[in-house]
Amino acid sequence: AQSVTQLGSHVSVSEGALVLLRCNYSSSVPPYLFWYVQYPNQGLQLLLKYTSAATLVKGINDFEAEFKKSETSFHLTKPSAHMSDAAEYFCAVSDQGSGNTGKLIFGQGTTLQVKP
């Protein structure tokens, strides 16, 4: 069965520091992976997606993620944190056993705090 694990429910960084949010997945088939961001009292917004075209994926707001098959990881990074990056971040993998239903399996989420 597929699963997603986000290491660290809370991450705190200083403004201008590197952001690293960790995501590990388990899948018996090549996965499709996604990162979403959720600002307070809003829905989830797609940051980026991996669909096997390239291992380094660039997303919106200078975020990027690298797919590492050997480590079954898809960590999210940003070189320099802004105050506006404070939000909750979700990693997700396509449920490959569900046909074309589009189901996703979500991690538990990581809350990013950015300190001035």
Place this chain on the structure above:
Amino acid sequence: DVKVTQSSRYLVKRTGEKVFLECVQDMDHENMFWYRQDPGLGLRLIYFSYDVKMKEKGDIPEGYSVSREKKERFSLILESASTNQTSMYLCASSSVRQRQPQHFGDGTRLSIL
């Protein structure tokens, strides 16, 4: 641009009421989903639909039902609302084509008193 619209941002209802949450998407997506989100529990799938009039239970369907009479609209129904259904409800849709992400609405924060 992709648009998923949930009918209410905030809703307050009373215990025992029948509650309807509406979701409309304008992208001609085949798949639609209802989640609830609670602190510490992440997103939990309630129901999803992969076609008109088709529905499947997610992980926590108890106390809920759904309706999809038209492709663009997916309704979540709380048959008899209870206080433990106070939560944030999120609707999403996606294309049946592979590798496509889900697109989310802004959510409905529902309080059952």
